[in-house]
Amino acid sequence: MAIRVNPKLIEDLTSFGAADVNMCYHCGDCSAVCVHSDELYRFPRKSMRQLQMGLGEKIDTALEPWLCYYCGQCSDQCPREANPGETMMSLRRWLINRYDITGIAGKFFRSKKTEILTIVAIGLLTAMAALTYHFFRGSIHVYDGENAFLPSLLVHLFDLFLGAFLAVILLLNAGNMWRLTMLKGKEISIPWWLYLKEFLVLPLHFFTQIRYAKCDTGNREKPYMPWIVHLGLMWSYLTMLILVMVFLPFLQSGPQIDWSVHIFGYLATIGLATGLVYFIRSRIRMHYVQYKKTHATDWVFVILLLIITVTGIFQHIFHRLGLPVAANVTYLLHLMAVTPWLIRMPFTKWAHLIYRPLAMYFSEVRRSAVALEQKSEVSFRPVLQTI
Amino acid sequence: MRVGVFFCQFNPEWSLALDPVIKYADNLPGVVLTRQMGIKPKPEPESLAELIRTYDFERVVIAGDSPGYFKPLFTKAVAMSDLNTEEIRLASFREHGAEGADAIDRAKAILACAVFGVPYSLAAVPKGGPVHHATLVIGGGIAGIQAALELANAGKQVYLVERTGTIGGHMAMFDKTFPTLDCAACILTPKMVAVAQHDMIRLFTGSTVEYVNGVPGAYRARIKTRPRYVDLKACVSCGICSEVCPVKVASEFDAGISQRKAIYIPFPQAIPNVYIIDGDHCTYLQTAGTKCGVCEKKCPKECINFQDKGQVTDIEIGNIILATGYDILDPTIIPQYGYGVFPNVITALEFERLTNASGTTGGRIVVKTKKTSKRTGEEEWIFDAGNPPPKNVAIIHCVGSRNKKYNAYCSRVCCMYSLKFSHLVKEKIPGANCYEFYIDMRAFGKGYEEFAERIREEGTFVVRGRSATVSMNGDQLVVKGEDIVQDKNVEFPVDLVILAVGLVPARGTAELCKLLGLKRDSDGWFSELDYNGNPTETERGGIFVAGMCQGPKDIPDTVAQASAVAAGVLRSISSGRGIGHRSSLMLSEIEARAKSIHTY
Numbered sequence A: 001m002a003i004r005v006n007p008k009l010i011e012d013l014t015s016f017g018a019a020d021v022n023m024c025y026h027c028g029d030c031s032a033v034c035v036h037s038d039e040l041y042r043f044p045r046k047s048m049r050q051l052q053m054g055l056g057e058k059i060d061t062a063l064e065p066w067l068c069y070y071c072g073q074c075s076d077q078c079p080r081e082a083n084p085g086e087t088m089m090s091l092r093r094w095l096i097n098r099y100d101i102t103g104i105a106g107k108f109f110r111s112k113k114t115e116i117l118t119i120v121a122i123g124l125l126t127a128m129a130a131l132t133y134h135f136f137r138g139s140i141h142v143y144d145g146e147n148a149f150l151p152s153l154l155v156h157l158f159d160l161f162l163g164a165f166l167a168v169i170l171l172l173n174a175g176n177m178w179r180l181t182m183l184k185g186k187e188i189s190i191p192w193w194l195y196l197k198e199f200l201v202l203p204l205h206f207f208t209q210i211r212y213a214k215c216d217t218g219n220r221e222k223p224y225m226p227w228i229v230h231l232g233l234m235w236s237y238l239t240m241l242i243l244v245m246v247f248l249p250f251l252q253s254g255p256q257i258d259w260s261v262h263i264f265g266y267l268a269t270i271g272l273a274t275g276l277v278y279f280i281r282s283r284i285r286m287h288y289v290q291y292k293k294t295h296a297t298d299w300v301f302v303i304l305l306l307i308i309t310v311t312g313i314f315q316h317i318f319h320r321l322g323l324p325v326a327a328n329v330t331y332l333l334h335l336m337a338v339t340p341w342l343i344r345m346p347f348t349k350w351a352h353l354i355y356r357p358l359a360m361y362f363s364e365v366r367r368s369a370v371a372l373e374q375k376s377e378v379s380f381r382p383v384l385q386t387i
Numbered sequence B: 001m002r003v004g005v006f007f008c009q010f011n012p013e014w015s016l017a018l019d020p021v022i023k024y025a026d027n028l029p030g031v032v033l034t035r036q037m038g039i040k041p042k043p044e045p046e047s048l049a050e051l052i053r054t055y056d057f058e059r060v061v062i063a064g065d066s067p068g069y070f071k072p073l074f075t076k077a078v079a080m081s082d083l084n085t086e087e088i089r090l091a092s093f094r095e096h097g098a099e100g101a102d103a104i105d106r107a108k109a110i111l112a113c114a115v116f117g118v119p120y121s122l123a124a125v126p127k128g129g130p131v132h133h134a135t136l137v138i139g140g141g142i143a144g145i146q147a148a149l150e151l152a153n154a155g156k157q158v159y160l161v162e163r164t165g166t167i168g169g170h171m172a173m174f175d176k177t178f179p180t181l182d183c184a185a186c187i188l189t190p191k192m193v194a195v196a197q198h199d200m201i202r203l204f205t206g207s208t209v210e211y212v213n214g215v216p217g218a219y220r221a222r223i224k225t226r227p228r229y230v231d232l233k234a235c236v237s238c239g240i241c242s243e244v245c246p247v248k249v250a251s252e253f254d255a256g257i258s259q260r261k262a263i264y265i266p267f268p269q270a271i272p273n274v275y276i277i278d279g280d281h282c283t284y285l286q287t288a289g290t291k292c293g294v295c296e297k298k299c300p301k302e303c304i305n306f307q308d309k310g311q312v313t314d315i316e317i318g319n320i321i322l323a324t325g326y327d328i329l330d331p332t333i334i335p336q337y338g339y340g341v342f343p344n345v346i347t348a349l350e351f352e353r354l355t356n357a358s359g360t361t362g363g364r365i366v367v368k369t370k371k372t373s374k375r376t377g378e379e380e381w382i383f384d385a386g387n388p389p390p391k392n393v394a395i396i397h398c399v400g401s402r403n404k405k406y407n408a409y410c411s412r413v414c415c416m417y418s419l420k421f422s423h424l425v426k427e428k429i430p431g432a433n434c435y436e437f438y439i440d441m442r443a444f445g446k447g448y449e450e451f452a453e454r455i456r457e458e459g460t461f462v463v464r465g466r467s468a469t470v471s472m473n474g475d476q477l478v479v480k481g482e483d484i485v486q487d488k489n490v491e492f493p494v495d496l497v498i499l500a501v502g503l504v505p506a507r508g509t510a511e512l513c514k515l516l517g518l519k520r521d522s523d524g525w526f527s528e529l530d531y532n533g534n535p536t537e538t539e540r541g542g543i544f545v546a547g548m549c550q551g552p553k554d555i556p557d558t559v560a561q562a563s564a565v566a567a568g569v570l571r572s573i574s575s576g577r578g579i580g581h582r583s584s585l586m587l588s589e590i591e592a593r594a595k596s597i598h599t600y
Helices: A009-014 A029-033 A045-053 A056-060 A073-077 A084-099 A104-110 A112-136 A152-184 A193-197 A201-208 A210-214 A225-246 A248-252 A259-285 A296-321 A324-347 A349-372 A382-386 B018-027 B045-055 B067-080 B103-116 B142-153 B169-173 B184-197 B240-244 B294-298 B348-355 B414-428 B448-457 B509-516 B555-575 B587-599
Strands: B003-009 B031-039 B059-064 B088-092 B135-138 B158-161 B201-204 B207-215 B218-225 B248-250 B259-261 B311-317 B319-322 B326-328 B345-347 B369-372 B379-382 B392-399 B433-438 B461-464 B467-473 B476-483 B488-494 B496-501 B503-505 B543-545
Touching: A009 A045, A009 A084, A029 A045, A029 A073, A029 B467, A029 B476, A045 A056, A045 A084, A056 A084, A056 A152, A073 A084, A084 A104, A084 A152, A084 A349, A104 A112, A104 A324, A112 A296, A112 A324, A152 A225, A152 A248, A152 A324, A152 A349, A193 A349, A201 A210, A201 A349, A210 A225, A225 A248, A225 A259, A248 A259, A259 A296, A296 A324, A296 A349, A324 A349, B003 B018, B003 B045, B003 B067, B003 B103, B018 B031, B018 B103, B031 B045, B045 B067, B059 B067, B059 B103, B067 B088, B088 B103, B103 B587, B135 B142, B135 B311, B142 B158, B142 B169, B142 B184, B142 B201, B142 B555, B158 B207, B169 B184, B169 B348, B184 B201, B207 B509, B218 B319, B240 B294, B319 B509, B319 B555, B345 B348, B348 B414, B348 B496, B392 B414, B392 B467, B392 B476, B392 B488, B414 B433, B414 B448, B414 B496, B433 B476, B461 B476, B476 B496, B543 B555
Parallel strands: B003 B031, B003 B059, B059 B088, B135 B158, B135 B319, B158 B201, B319 B543, B345 B496, B392 B433, B392 B496, B433 B461
Antiparallel strands: B207 B218, B218 B311, B248 B259, B326 B503, B369 B379, B467 B476, B476 B488
């Protein structure tokens, strides 16, 4: 089978963050130091090679970038300062773009102007919609119930509508990912029942991110910190998403505090705030190699989430204090950030929430398929046999 | 002659005030156009050709830090405009050393030469006074020995200064030389003896150069000799003093794998073959004569003199040869290889001493084992001739070399000596496995590629892909890496790991540079005048570089360069024209000379 070579692959990838791929001279330090690199999925060196050779198809059908959690050991040890860790990160952005059937992701990653303008436009549209409603029915002095400025039922319906939109896009993109990685990139036949056999891998990695815990972050003072923060952020985020999507009417009722619902909201807020502080602090301190480069989309991600968290906290406080005008204004600001945030989700780094566990799942299915064909001889002295 | 001058900058960080140079170029006879093209210009060859045709240039000069980079483009344009492409001249400011205080004058001179069509090196020949016939050689390794012998055999006086107690340098520590597997000592020792016996060589061991002043051709230097405490003439090296000495110190000559006494001879073939007292460790000297002193009592020739204060010698010389060699990089700074943590991870130099027949194990290759020291009661890991030999040996190339964190350069000799190690292990331990982890195999010399092929045929496992980590799995050393040719992750349990450490300039190189007013390159080695055309001379007249101190090289290259240096010294002595500092050349002198060459 002929292999198509894309000579501009690396050039293309630079807008996604990777800058030093061409420095690599293939000593293999990075692959050897990575705890996740094994016989079947060997990275980052192999990905660097594929990039240097312009093997776009191999890159697009690869699962390896998703198996990396960017502990930074590879970039730390790299004798050429080729930054393999950052390359894997950029490849994840690249793949999000590849999986996306709408093509919006690519536009966001390639141009921060496009992304910011889109966000501002959606935010303003949201504000306009709310103010139009206010013009006809709602009153700024009422937070809840009849004549409310932003009635929770209406917002709830809007949320559900957005959620459905997101789900459809994500499903389509995940399907595209499956097509690329499991159909197009397959070297062996994969029996359908393997998907059932390995299914538990999906929730396992989704909920525990256990592979991150295995990352060798031995150079750090607190080796488990990145994993715990990442997991905490994910759990908080997920809790908040469920609260907003499913329990919004309860969340917005009050002014009394309904502990059965709000306790989750508080915990999630603490988790989000902690995660955000950790993220921003490390990106400013740049004390480990993985924090040295931050893509524009990542900053947008953090800043939006910061706005959402802060406005969310304040509208909650104002509401409980019985200040409906202040609560309504902060709530509007909150919605102006939340709407673009939600719409943006499937097209940016956020999508790794879905793609990464899927990739772990697919990789295990592939591994089982290989084991079935008995191609994988897990031997530690392979060189002896082949030379 | 109608000349067009184009200024093209290659390195954006290169900073030389071009304005005065451009003004100067405008006023040079024949120059009809000067044009500043900026940083990394990409002009269209067609428009350039048009320009050349409009002005009817007869010569085009490209000036800048690396003008050679732009030459292809100009060649194309010149060819299009029917001008002879040989009339493209380069004014390479950086390569001809236009930097520092007199950078602008130098740049002007370089430009003038290019405009006149005269090679800079032809025009920039400094004049000098008469040359003193004696030569100072700093460094008594193979390079210094070779240069000293060449000069002495030509009948010229040589002062050979060596910092340690014996000449021989690193080569004396080696067992075999690659690729012929000749015994290193068999080549070196006769040369060392010749140095000791030569009438024209005066040898200063345990000595350093304190200062050098004067002008090229007539330098004065002061050599400071540290106290040896043993009479050089009386000592017959019977060794009784060393037998009775109670102090034990790690042996420098054995790369620290064995111990010597405080009164010692570095190795049996040392030149001068005289014992030496290590003043930093001798009990008598450290306690100001209140304790010990047993060697003085036992010496049958009464040649130990604790009152030795050393000496200072002033010499007059015409030329100076630098042959200060190198040190090996300390691999403790690279944590992933575990040197200093795991006892059986050793450096190449330690292995060299281990496998040497005159070494501590008598040439038996063994692993270190834990022994309890009888004297201090501490546990220590030592090589002992009775230890078991390693069954699996890993050799890791490029340790600290070709690595932006440590040495960006290739140390050049490691590939070949590592292959030699494989051969020695396989030769001495039947059935042993050797794993060579390499990135690129640099077998560049005569017979080297064949040698590499031979090692592969002998059954060494040559793994392309550098090992990333050395770790301990229980009692077993484990070397991990990626074999990128076989496309496999590999993990070998081994008994001995040899690190092919890179080379760094010898300690004291910086001080010597300051002393002599020399330049060093970005890696710390001495800068030669011109790497291709003049690799032995330096910016300073009458100061030459030989061997490793100019940059990593193997023994054949070192010896060749040392002989070349001797030729340079003899030329300066016999020409009668003398020598001078290139840096002292005035712009007007170069200009005048360039013009005079230009006219005939």
